Amino acid sequence: MSDELRSTRLSGADVASFFKKYMMLIALMAVAVFFNFATDGRALYAQNITNLIAQNAYVFVLATGMLLCILTGGNIDLAVGSVVCFAGGVGAVMMDKNIPWPAAVLIMLVMGLLIGMWQGFWIAFVKVPPFIATLAGMLAFRGLSNVVMGGYAYSVTNTTFLNIFGGGADCYIPDILAGVGPEMKAGDGTVLNKFCLVVGILFAIGIVVYTILHRAYLRKHDYKVPALVSTIIKTAIICVAVVWLFYKLSAYKGIPTALIWIGLVLGLFAYITTKTTLGRNLYAVGGNEKATRLSGINTKMVMFKAYTLMGLLAGFAGVLNTARFVGAQPTYGMGYEMDAIAACFIGGASAYGGTGSIGGVIIGALMMGVINQGMDIMGTSSNYKLVVKGLVLLLAVFFDVIMKMRKKGGVKA
């Protein structure tokens, strides 16, 4: 049998490893299907799909930052919820005082960055255990947000700000192709946003082109090329999912601006974690800190940068959150750290550091979002939501640990 043939055939072992690799993706689909039945199909309404993205924008952004921290060795940031609230509060108060929104957004980001540097300093250079340093931050910034807002809620009325950062009624990309060609309608008669559909299709084509080029690149440089069949299946599934998502979005109001921000953040950090020195250093530090240090990498600086970026992203989540809720309140952002941490672990990040990916974060954040929203639509009380979230988090880690034990061939004595 020639090599070419063997590589294009799927053996039983391949199928098993495929399931193992995409376990969480399959679980995500199962959960989505479950909620679809439990809510009589309401969970997959175009409006609900749109809300799913808009409401959980902060999970994507925070989980991205949390991934960086977790990669460095299972370190976490418990302060993000308070930082989101604090940054949002500062911005909302500024806009309330008629300071132009770009300045307010800039200050929010700078606030997040400074807080990140502050925590990073203690964690990386003074070696304060991360959970303690960020626990202190969690208390302090929650208190400070109350101080900044004086215990009041502030609302933001600047529609430009709201539209750009995904809040209010019009935070969608308008259909610039509305007048071009015939009007398109979905099965139930809703007018489709053509621009949104076109973007979705272009995006899918882009993925196909990238996959083909990537395979060509691998072959040219004599790297191991994955089996053709599995590549085709994988690409097809992703493309179908993307087109379906954009179809759903187009049946509501089009692309929510929050989605663009999520896409930018995820894209940027997918690049940073996989292609840049800093990104690879994060994995190295988490895999074996001592070896990394001895090979000449400044591990303290890597740690510092991880927390600085986390702070910046928390500041940005504060911006998105302020827009989403059309204002700020001293109670916002409570429990966000849990959502972010849970999203990372559900997405396969190791609690001991060194493994995890942005792709996983997307799946984890979607899982949290689907669960949150599904239970909302079912009318489950917020108390049960907490219980379910806790159990999902535990299950995800449990699963991760069990998988690793199997791989090692038994429990270490």
Added chain:
Amino acid sequence: MNNYSLKNVLKKNTMIIVMFVVYIFFVITTNGSIFSPSQFTALITQNAYVFVLGAGMLMCMLTGGNIDLSVGSFVCFIGALAGVVSVLKQVNTPLSLLIVLIIGIIYGVILGYLIAFLNIPPWIATLAGYLAFRGAGTEILTKVSTTSAISNFPEPLLAMFSGKVFETPTGTFNIPCIIAGVIAIVAVIVLNFKSRADKVKKGYEAPPQGYVIAKSVALALVIGLLTYMFALDGGIPVVLIWVVAIMLIYNFVCEKTVIGRHFMTVGGNGETARLSGINNKIVMFAAYLNMSILTVIASLMVTARFKAANSFAGQNFEMDAISACIIGGVSAYGGSGTVFGMAIGAALIGIINLGMSLMGIDQNWQKVVKGGVLLAAVVFDIWTKRNSGKK
């Protein structure tokens, strides 16, 4: 090297000195109102849970800087459960106590198993509990009551965890309290001198006579002051007995028993401990089982103090317990720490909280100060260790 030179004694007792300085600061800023019998009682009753949870957290932290984030939520959950069992189902007090204790043990066993035997990082396992128990506790309370609280707890249960022993009206001297105080002073002095005599007899390095006398006088003064204040305010608070008993038991376990020393060994160097035949997993398991049981006691104290189970009970308790340990000099990396240090940390937190409330500082700034104190304590700990390492 003289371990008992003035400089070394001061260095060893930095936190006690800090506590006195802070206390005097608040006496001045509150115009002396913190230095009154009712505030002494308040200091103990409001912070009893910190001592109890701190003892549990200490055992967890000793094993390697591990923590339990779920204690606050579990306090809420157990409170709700106790309410359902003893108020709504009218179960008698001993049986209700037994039921909540068993629930606590079950949670402790599960948590200990996940952490010790499945190697799930403690903060993740307890984070799950932090979420789940807050949700479950709130759900129970909102289901059974429109105000999300259960009150009207039976008198025997309240009496076990709140109120005063042999209560007398405020302002009159409470005789049992004074007797207890005198006994405590005598006991402390006798123990101090006996411990020195034992050390001298066995040829260990013993503190000089003057040091023992000074220490005894200082302790006698503190106990005397507390006795005087409690006697004027109606007697010894019941929770004080719980706190003292738990402190004494855990101090004994940590300092004098094999299992207690194992906690330190595992935290000091897990691999060495394992190779020298200690079952690390059992030690870890015991730490979390113990934590859950103490959480049940803390929960009952808090419930009895408010005479109700509330959905917001226990919020941030985990922070208070962790802060008490860290401020009390327990290493954030495990392996070192004492019950006495933790108790000083808990008292310091209590004084800061009470002082700030009396000064009328608002809740938000209090949070900021708490966070700042926690961070300062760790940094102080790390820096002093680094300096002593250099020498």
